[in-house]
Amino acid sequence: MNQKIWILFKNDLASSIPFHQLFRSAKQGNGVKITFAALLLMGIFLLIYNTLTAKTLVSLGQTALIPAYMLSVSSIMMIFLSLLRANGTIFGSSDFEQLSTYPVSEKEIFISKLLHLYFFHLLVSLLFTIPVLLVWAPDDAASPLLILLFFITALIIPVIPICIGVIFGSLVYHLAAYFRQMKLIAVSFSLILLGMFSYFIITQSNQTSDMQNIGAFLYRQMTNIYLPSVLLQFDSADHIFHILAFIFISCLLLILLILTGSKYYRKLNLRLLALKSNNNVKQKAIKQRSIFFALWKQEINTLFSSYNYLLNSILGTVLLIFLSMALLLFGVEKLTALIPMSVSSGTITNIFPTFSAALLLISNPTTAALSMEGNKIWILKTLPIEQRRVIHAKLACTFSLHLSGFWISIIAFIIRLSPNMEQLIWAILIPLSYSAFITTFGLMLNFSNPNFSWKNDMYIVKQSPPVLISAFTGMAIVIVPLALILFQVLPLYIIYLALSILLISLAVIFYRRTCTIKLI
């Protein structure tokens, strides 16, 4: 590999994940250690889950399907990831100006950025390919040639998802660049794209109904969702040419992407840079606002100023608004028809509070709210205000976001599910309790572990310790009550009452704790 590309890639990687801090003293390296531990834990869970899935396929007599199934599922996951990650890594990246001053070609920069994406995607794909090697490879049907081909395919598999992510990501920015509110439009386009992609997956996976032949069912489901799966067949040596065709197509796509993308890289980034320095701002009258409003407005402005921060922060709320609107427009029956299992209206009413709360948990800008101050933290530190006010503003920003989705969901719930008084109380109390819990928890984590010296906000927004810990905790506090409700372990009102008391009490503790953590 070209030496310059390698240096650029290593530098880019070190900026996004500071590996070197892993070996530093306890306090300095703690953040990175937590990040690695959380990612490792997540990886181990996924690895175990995929190994169990592969073993289930063996027990169903579908051993030959394992490689294709795992590669297809990992590809779909990688498409989602690359749609979320391509912008910010290649286009609209904060290091564009700095990189432009180096004696390297645009093609070299572009390839190094692709390598960056490839590295992360390969790590994800390994979580799917390792179980294949553990379960499928020892099987008699897997010849050494097929195993070798699988190994090569596993290395190639991130290429198509990356190409899809980069092409769509650049399209999003290209279209958004025509608007004054570029970042908001870009995030809206990205959300529409993710929504369309999710809808496509749901509808395509429901199109096959022949459950008698599980092998044929899974094969059709895979190929319906991810077309390149037709070439990923490792059941016999007859399909070698299919696999070779897949490798060839992937390589060809990559070459085309490099050739066209590297030409477009500078043009699009320059356009984005010009928009960043947009001077076409409407002159507004000077007004006096309260300290709280000024700080809250500043938080909202920060949220809307970063593509990565906004996209990650509003995903859950937008999903809640979208599903609530869908519920209002189409009713319960049409929506439940999209789910591949029968769910009664009563169950929907019972789990609605936890479901809407779960979506709010995804939207949690407080986990990065303090770190997002970056090198501007001196401003907050020198303002003549109590730390409590800063905390209130940061919490209020997230609450505002949650409330915007919450009230629509409640209206949809009342109109379409006609709840009784008790159900309505839970539908209000539970999401609010979750919201209070996760915002205070996220902010406490960020205050305990702030990072102001970042170069790319992607690290802060997507993989910083507060974000990962908050995501894990969020998952746990949704799964446990949901399981208790679905398996009817305890009466619903006991679960919800206990949950709301617990979450609100914890929120109070977290809030108090955050107030005691000194910024200075």
Place this chain on the structure above:
Amino acid sequence: MLKVNHISKMYEDGTKAITDINLHIQNGDIYGFIGANGAGKSTTIKAIVGIHHFNQGEIWIDGYSIKTDPVNCKKRIAFIPDNPDLYEHLTGLQYISFIADIFEVPLTERKQSIEKYSTIFEMTSKLNNSIASYSHGMKQRIALIAALVHKPALFILDEPFVGLDPTASFELKRLMQEHAENGGAVFFSTHVLEVAQKLCNKVAIIHKGSLVKNGLMEEVAGSKSLEEIFMEVRNESKNMDIIQK
């Protein structure tokens, strides 16, 4: 106005950043703070304005302790850092308004101040531009206007002349003098020794985290230039290092 009493700061690895710093800035003072890169100027200033904590000593601003009553201390300060990283997504006017809101500057007063200082620093036509589009000097000017909008008693400036063009630099010096004459105080760090000598009535020289000279300009410099004094301090230190080795 500002009393810095025996403050010391040590980093987590045990390295001493500043040791036993004593400063006394009174109303009417323009106090220059001089030192080589890494001498401890910014650390001292950041401790005064409440950005960094310090291990020993105490800082008083108008009788309020920065440790126990930071809010009252900060109300009296205008701080400009050496590299003004501002909220780039805001316009200059939005940023100034944000600071004015926090300092609760009344509407008519803030309008007058914004008009006055943006005219002085030639930023009137650029106030509605995004800060992201500003040059370093323009950011510095916006930071200055925002810092002055609440009429602070004490200016604390870290390398204020870096990035400013000659006109803005001249206006800033004039403002500093005017502020001191009106009973305010100015404390600033600089590498431009000629400016410090012309502008300041008091000066402190910091070397390797400790104050080596401190007092009235005439006492510190005598008949020599500040540059000569500064070089003497450096050379003495070098000689001491050689002797110790």
